[in-house]
Amino acid sequence: MPTTGSTPVPAGPAGRALVVGEALIDTVRRTDGSVDEHPGGSPANVALTLGRLARDVELLTWIGEDAYGAMVRRWLEGSRVGLHLGSTGAPETSIATATLDASGTASYDFEIEWRLPHRIDVAPDTLVVHTGSLATALAPGADAVADLLAVQRRVSTVTFDPNVRPAILGHPLTAAPGVERFLMLADVVKVSHAGLAWLYPHRDPEVTAALWHKRSGAIVVLTRGADGASTWSAAGRVDVPGVPVEIADTVGAGDAFTGTLIDGLWSHDLLGAPRRAALLAIEPDLLRDVVARAVRAAAITTSRAGANPPRRAELDGPGPV
Template sequence: MPHPAPHVLVVGEALVDQVARADGTSDEHPGGSPANVALTLGRLGREARLATHVGRDERGERVRAWLADSAVTLTPGSDGATATSVARAVLDGSGAATYDFAITWDLAPGTAASDGTLAVHTGSIAAVLEPGASKVHDLILAARERATVTYDPNARPSLMGTPEAALSRIEPLVASADVVKVSDEDVEWLYPGLDPVEVARRWAGRSGAGPSGAGPSQDDRGPAVVVVTFGGEGAVAVCAAGEVRVAAPRVEVVDTVGAGDTFMGALIDGLWERDLLGADRREALRAIDLPTLTAVLERCVAAAAVTVSRAGANPPRRDELAAR
């Protein structure tokens, strides 16, 4: 029998974004943080499979068509929701978004990493909202035997309760992940007053405290790479070899919807390109050097810059990124 094609399994919400802009205009289009990551991977030429929870309604059909156009495959059972979820994004004058939601989340039985799964990515609502969140956690723990695990907390305070409640879900996933990407805004909400890079060091086991600052963290535990994004100011990554900082390209920002997800998808793609995905490459990933990590991050900020330069979560295709 032929070997299954190498792929990334993305686990999490796909929904419809209703976007209200500061000038009074509005529109509706497919989105969702994990779905945007899968979309980015598909546009960059990678095989991406999305385990999600949409309905067999008109909005669900729009989501499926949007994903299919970028070669993203839905896993079996992903259309089992009663109705497709909706997120309402309100943009301020700078293009930054705040959200409220009408959402349900669950994971179809039997969803798991399989032969050919190089990485499993999850994040945002899928990792905290029941009944699906506990199933996602179980899937991630099982997936580590065969795949790299990547995670983006992508906090949604209106859905996640208090920071303390969110951290009870987020910190175990950070500890189980090989690669974590987090925004400075998320760190500020989760750990008010703490330096985001210091939190990254703790998560990566590069300081004397564990994720909550309560006790030692071992260097052989936790993620190999933790990246903090700072919007237009670029990103900082922490790994065993040290730390790197990259600047973001200067572009005219239309809105920031999907920028972090584009960065995350490009990060997974960059590690794939350098043969650093898969459980058998875990030690190689942990040993990533700073020039390699810098090159990966420079491509991530370039990809995110394309997304913020146009409306909505509209990440670049590989040929667009190659031309920059």
């Protein structure tokens, strides 16, 4: 891979990514009684992953001009993530509390307000727009995100991760239609096995993933944590095994997967509306390779505490994971 100084240069066309969604402060409560505060939010973690993979990425979010907002800005800047103009209009920065169980798995409670700035100017060279999580579930911002995607998909690939949070969504019967609205706007959907099991409790998640692909035409990627991932596309189903690793916690692993998935498609020139037909017709072996790399990124992230996705040299270099 070519390098500039010590930084590997990513493959694929020039352009940028826009990530739309919440950035907040994660308060993590561990089983030993310790409490940590650090910036997070699923879309913000996806942007962070792309920045660490040396992609040109901007986050469109809703944070305050307060101490927590300053913490979020410094965190993003440290991984080369820009902040879209107007993202600091919130009265205060939102907070999520993650409580870890003995296995390192997190459950969440939220104190969050979600809106979009009144004016949004998306750069014309934006190859991909990613969104999901609370940004596609909370009013009034969710409607504004859907409107933005409906316009922007004329230019950009759209990727979506519902990142299902029952504490926010309430009941599956009322939550599923909102998730499906964004499914129909997306070209690539990443969703966890646990998320689909909650949304559709009387149906096997694999059946739902296949139905989602058939209904929308999107590439659907179903993640299973340590057990790897499966995809459904025009070429059929592709399965990718997990990577054995000693788990510290699972915070941010799915977001590292998503960011790395986007990066892999970017490297193979499959992003941007003019490349939509090529993306949706991706060869199964290529899709398997892209997803396997995303599985590796998620495994690296679970091997250390907090949402700490790998940088490009770490992900693509030698190592046990």
